[in-house]
Amino acid sequence: MTSEELHWIWLSSITGIGPNRFYALIEALGSASDVWAALSSPYNPDVEGMGTQLWNILRQYRDEKYIEKLIANIEKNRIDVLMSTSPDYPKNLKETYNPPPTLYVKGKIDNIKDEMAVAVVGTRRCSAYGRTVTGKLCSQAAAAGITIVSGMARGIDGLAHKAAMDAGGRTIAVLGCGVDMIYPPEHKPLYYDIISHGAVISEFPPGMEPLKGNFPQRNRIISGLSLATLVIEAGNTSGALITADFALEQGRDVMAVPGNITSPNSIGTNRLIKQGAKPITDVQDILEEFGIKFTANIAAGDVAMNQLNIEEQRLLKFFQDSQPVSAEDLCVLSKMSAAKVNGVLTSLEIKGIIKQLPGTLFIKNA
Numbered sequence: 472m473t474s475e476e477l478h479w480i481w482l483s484s485i486t487g488i489g490p491n492r493f494y495a496l497i498e499a500l501g502s503a504s505d506v507w508a509a510l511s512s513p514y515n516p517d518v519e520g521m522g523t524q525l526w527n528i529l530r531q532y533r534d535e536k537y538i539e540k541l542i543a544n545i546e547k548n549r550i551d552v553l554m555s556t557s558p559d560y561p562k563n564l565k566e567t568y569n570p571p572p573t574l575y576v577k578g579k580i581d582n583i584k585d586e587m588a589v590a591v592v593g594t595r596r597c598s599a600y601g602r603t604v605t606g607k608l609c610s611q612a613a614a615a616g617i618t619i620v621s622g623m624a625r626g627i628d629g630l631a632h633k634a635a636m637d638a639g640g641r642t643i644a645v646l647g648c649g650v651d652m653i654y655p656p657e658h659k660p661l662y663y664d665i666i667s668h669g670a671v672i673s674e675f676p677p678g679m680e681p682l683k684g685n686f687p688q689r690n691r692i693i694s695g696l697s698l699a700t701l702v703i704e705a706g707n708t709s710g711a712l713i714t715a716d717f718a719l720e721q722g723r724d725v726m727a728v729p730g731n732i733t734s735p736n737s738i739g740t741n742r743l744i745k746q747g748a749k750p751i752t753d754v755q756d757i758l759e760e761f762g763i764k765f766t767a768n769i770a771a772g773d774v775a776m777n778q779l780n781i782e783e784q785r786l787l788k789f790f791q792d793s794q795p796v797s798a799e800d801l802c803v804l805s806k807m808s809a810a811k812v813n814g815v816l817t818s819l820e821i822k823g824i825i826k827q828l829p830g831t832l833f834i835k836n837a
Contacts, residue, residue: 477538478503479554483572484541484676485532490569492525507533544677548651551576562586567695567721571674577650578670584641585669587761588618590697590718592690592711593627593704594736599820599827601704601736604728605630606821608701611754613640615763618669620645620696622689623662625655627703627711630821632661636668637822645692646673647685654681687713694718699760701726701751705739712739715748724760726751779822782807786815790825790835798831 472480482503483493499519500506509518510533514526545552553560553574562582564570591609593601609619609631619635621628623644635642644665648654650673653662665671674692675685690713694700700718702725705711715725725748730737744750751757758764779787789804790796802812816833819825825833 472542475502475504476552476554477542478507479556480541480545480552480573480676481532481538482506483674485528487525487528490571493572494569495519496521541676544651545575548677549577550650550677553580561696563588563697564692564695567691570695571692573676574672574674575650575677576670576672578666578672580643580670580672581641584616585618585643585696586698587616588620588643588697589757589761590620590693590700590714591627591631592621592693592700592702592714594706594709594711595624595626595628596736597626597630597704598734598736600730600734601627602630602817602820603823603826605703606634607823608703608728608751608754608757609634610638610640610823612757613638613642615754615758615761616640617757617761617763618643620693622647622686622693623654623658623665623671625658629658629661631703632665633818634821634823636664641669643669643696644671645689645696646671646675646681647689648681649673649675649677649679651677652679652681686710690714691717691721694723695721697723699724699726699757701728701757702740702743702748703728704730704736705743706735707738709739712743715743724749726757726760728752779819779824782811782815783819786812787819787824787835790833792835795828795832795834798833801833 482488496506500509510529553576555565555570555572561580563586589612605627613619613635618641619631620643621631623632623646632642632644642665650671653659662671694714694717700715700723702711702715718725725743727740727743727748728751729744730740786801786805789801798812802809820827823836825835827833
């Protein structure tokens, strides 16, 4: 790395130095290396935007050992670093106002394939309806060549990533912590799958914990990476609505899946539609926004039998067209444990192959 690159990473990693302050300092002093050099001199009140409080913060971090530790952590965890001046920096995100100066990446950003991207967000406590819709729309969109961007959170986020990969598509996860941290911890297998099928990225340096305040901040990156944001199930105060607000600020389209008017999970999405968001009832509504023609392969989500694991194929054999079957019966027929059957059923539901009926009944989708 050049001296400027090291100082760029250093400056952007400092807590309290967001994009606005970062770019203001670069504009005032010329470069990240110039910021570093200026801190070796007495405080200069003539530097625009450099108050005594900010000066003191920067002085605390002006330490070669701090930079050495940061770079060592990046190299140890095999993290790629993209600066907003790099030609490999995500094109869609670069076009937003004051994009993150530095992105930390595990996996691969593809500026050609990932330009056609949609953010998919929603509640962590999704319903059976939300799971089914997420699986169907994301698998079909991914089969059409659209990259699915989300936050790897519980609920809609995780389902969106999984559906995209099951359809053989690309997906990008934006974390509210360092990319060397796996959060939530139960998404460890998902984390590594996403790295193999796209990228896990963050503006936060490695070692940053998943602090509560980080998540609303990362939502602007989710929307910024995407040409449109799709909200699937969101309560009245859901964080997914913050992502939708960022999308509007960035001049991007907002879409929402209409839901049951008696469901708390649909308050946010139905309100977005009333406010002008495009209602999404099938994947064709999404494809229209991207100028993609709907085909039979897209409708099938490209989830063929050879893309199902052995347990999924085994359980699917006990489904007859238009005939519901209970989870209890599937346990008996398959000789699998209840926990295993429930896990496989969830996976098949995400892939849009089956859907849940009231109670513990499931039926194969037409």
